[in-house]
Amino acid sequence: MVTPSLLNCDFARIADELEALKQAGTIAVHLDVMDGHFVPNLSYGAPVIKDWRPRTDFPFDTHLMMSDPGRYLDDFIRAGCDVIIFHIEAVPEPVPLLRRIRAAGCHAALALNPPTPVSAIEPFLDELDAVLVMSVMPGFGGQAFEPSVLEKVRTLRAARPELPISIDGGINPTTAAEAVAAGATQLVAGSAVFRNDGNYAAALAELVQGARRGIE
Numbered sequence: 001m002v003t004p005s006l007l008n009c010d011f012a013r014i015a016d017e018l019e020a021l022k023q024a025g026t027i028a029v030h031l032d033v034m035d036g037h038f039v040p041n042l043s044y045g046a047p048v049i050k051d052w053r054p055r056t057d058f059p060f061d062t063h064l065m066m067s068d069p070g071r072y073l074d075d076f077i078r079a080g081c082d083v084i085i086f087h088i089e090a091v092p093e094p095v096p097l098l099r100r101i102r103a104a105g106c107h108a109a110l111a112l113n114p115p116t117p118v119s120a121i122e123p124f125l126d127e128l129d130a131v132l133v134m135s136v137m138p139g140f141g142g143q144a145f146e147p148s149v150l151e152k153v154r155t156l157r158a159a160r161p162e163l164p165i166s167i168d169g170g171i172n173p174t175t176a177a178e179a180v181a182a183g184a185t186q187l188v189a190g191s192a193v194f195r196n197d198g199n200y201a202a203a204l205a206e207l208v209q210g211a212r213r214g215i216e
């Protein structure tokens with residue numbers, strides 16, 4: 001599955017952007033929340049997501065790049081997020097938070113930055129609905145894919161054949177193929193979708209074609 005990251009969309013026209021993604025065949029969107037502390041950038045938070053919620057029925061895959069996600073977790077749950085992902089580097093003892101997310105009826109996932117080994121999340125795999133492997137350092141769209149993370153995807157896939165594995169950062173048709181071949185099941189793509197020609201259907205089709213090459 002290709003999940004567009006809204007980071008590069010036109011936020012002034014969010015309803016139109018969501019509709020255009022729907023027409024292009026999207027089935028979920030990835031929301032990047034940045035706190036200017038865990039990552040050197042700011043984006044948007046729960047009040048904005050709450051206003052988007054009635055505009056779309058897309059599941060909201062919410063990537064919290066925050067130093068203290070627990071402090072704001074209830075706001076994201078109330079805002080209507082469906083999948084809530086936070087970083088193991090921010091919360092080294094993640095079980096209480098993962099359980100709060102699941103108890104609220106949401107899916108819980110942990111993200112790991114490129115330098116962070118799989119062993120950092122291994123003890124918690126039974127508590128997870130998915131893992132998000134970052135293939136760039138978080139904070140910005142449009143960065144180059146870090147190929148060394150593919151080994152982590154392979155390790156996770158071997159350890160957990162059924163675990164949904166997302167990969168996020170620098171995904172294009174070529175890296176989509178590599179990520180899927182390694183075992184990724186969800187490809188988060190920002191700049192490869194929100195490219196200059198505005199043809200989201202063509203962009204998604206190219207990414208899906210890349211992903212298919214990875215399965216063959």
Ligand SMILES: O=C(CO)[C@@H](O)[C@H](O)COP(=O)(O)O
Pocket residue numbers: 005007008030032063136137138139140141142143168169170171188189190191192
């Ligand atoms: O979490 C992040 C960046 O921190 C991502 O979700 C990016 O928004 C993906 O953008 P591209 O790398 O595909 O441009």
Ligand SMILES: [Fe+2]
Pocket residue numbers: 005030031032063168188
């Ligand atoms: Fe993200």
